[in-house]
Amino acid sequence: MIAAVGFVPTATAPRTTNILRKLVQSRFCALVRGGSRILVDGQICLALVDADALCQREVARRLFGELRILNGAQDRTDSHLRGVDVVAIYGEAVDLSFVEHCLGLGKRVFLSAAALQPKTVEPWLAKRWKTAEYSLTIGNPIASLPSRQCIHQQFVLGKLGDVGLIRIHRWGSDTAIPIEGSFSIPQSLQCELDQVLRYFDRSPQRLYATPYSNDRGFMLHLVWPDGAMAQIDYVGQLPNEQAYTSFSVIGSRGAAYGDDHPNAQLLLGEKFLARVDAEVTSPAAHMLLSYLAERRTPSFASTHSAWQSTAGQPEQRSTLWSWYQSEVLVRKARESIEQHLCVELPCEL
């Protein structure tokens, strides 16, 4: 089955053609969803920093190549990094000097969004997003979900045309909305913003944010200069720790709807329940494996250009750009809520 997918053998195709890339892209989601092993060129050496046990186990199960688990500062020495191609950094608060050190050593760095604390990271991102675009990737666990990837693939392949509206409902995915004296935007909402920006590849012109009563969530309404728009409905908690998400893209040539509603299964018993199973066991592991699979190249020791043409979209903005813009939008959303005003945004934030 995997052989039929047709990943390009190292020796015969040092550079995949656009057509092959598209083939790989279009079949990639099915491959991941099917739970198959993700084949990465055998030469990879991956360092996994501060990842949780589930993530470590999932990556180890599916990765071809060498995996080094690095936990704590004592593991972050040059000797531990020798021979490593990719450094994947998890945890709750990233050590930016370690990131810079890895980049300085020529390593590819994959940075989990959960490790990015806005206050410390935003000034760094503001400087870094233009210079480290393709050697540093921000991992967005929501954007990496199979359903989201499937929809994004259709968009990238041009099936949906130009995006007119993205509408997202995210309910009950966080245990609480953190409040820090004023409104604080949870990171899952920032992940949604980051994903929206990946579709538009440019900043919105206008933002209007409205809080729900009892601090239960927010409604964000974004407008782009050409009239395109996005609406994100976020509710922190639902009763009984239930959750629901819906993601739809309305394009000029078609539309895609990813919604828990039609994906629910019925359980009939003493109580009538509709249940939605999680798409992946470990979103943290899945986003890293997706990143690696998208960047499949003949050799991980190859040149920058192989990486810069990631996923066959050389014209697409980097994840660093979209994450930085999403940081700014979060700040603007807070401003909009506090001032109860629509916030105008400069052409390029």
Place this chain on the structure above:
Amino acid sequence: MNSHRRYRVAVLSVVKHDYVVRGWMAHPRCELVVVADDPDIPEWAHERNQLLADECEIPYVRGVEQALRDYRVDIAVVCSEAYRHCQLSARAVSAGVHVVQDKPLATSDAELQPLLDAMQQRPVTFMMWNRNFLPAVMHAQREIASGALGELQSIHVDFYFAKDAGPPKGQRPKGYPPMNWQAYQIAAHIDGSDGGVGPYPIGELQNEGIYPLGFIFGLTQAAVKRVFASSTAHFHQVNADNRVEDLAAITLEMEGGLVCSIALGRIGVASHPSGGEIKLRVVGSRGALVFHEARPDVGVYYRQQPAGEARQRRVAIENDFLLADHFVQALDQNRQPFMNFADSVRVFECVRAALESCRCGRPIDLKPL
């Protein structure tokens, strides 16, 4: 109670949606007695009126006041071009006739004024056609009325029609004139997508805004305080040429802290295999619901199935009949129906504020008429 009374119904113009009329044809306590319109309307409009009159085997009278008087009409069903809605309704109201009107209520303050005046002078029973009697919508209303969700905190409606409106945007060859709105709408009558028929272009906020707003107003009595909206002509050349939207998003702030949102549009037939994604999502203090407007349905698939045929077929739909029945019961019991004149004015105010917000890019505080 007038539970045995039969009501005499006149159709005042039927140039677009005949489904507004068909509920009355099916109701045992209603009798369609006449189709009427003004004599000076275009010939294509006379032809459509005549067609319905012939089907129902009733006269077509070219004179509204004469028909209302001579046929002792109780209820007038108005289904003209949008810009004539209010003046036809106002004339029926002035004659003491109850009114059921197609959407939209009006497309401008000036159009609405005669009806406002008439309703003040002679308050008859009024109802604007809506989709609140579809099974899924009624089910949602029952669940919420039962308290299953607790206090409502947010309501979200997706209202996408998977329909085309002529050629896609960007298809007009260089040097060709803009598409003529009225000519396109007249031609679109064949598939029922001519809701905007008339000489003045109207976008989807005016054309379809009643439906999602109707869902929201059916679930809450809270007044709308603030509206933020955005829109674009994203899909269809006829909308782009005539500078009216085919896609829009609205954020509504209501009294009591309730927040609502709407995404609506005529987004192209390719966007959905069965007519469009229409959904209702509600979050309350004790629970939440996600309902699909098109349920219940059945799936029908077969070889050589035409591309345009819906794969999922709605079933148990009696919206037209139930609306007629609801109105008859309101008359019997001398009470206001849902989407009465006050409700319809609320919808009009919301749409007007949304359009203003689209124009200026700012939220608009609602000013009641």
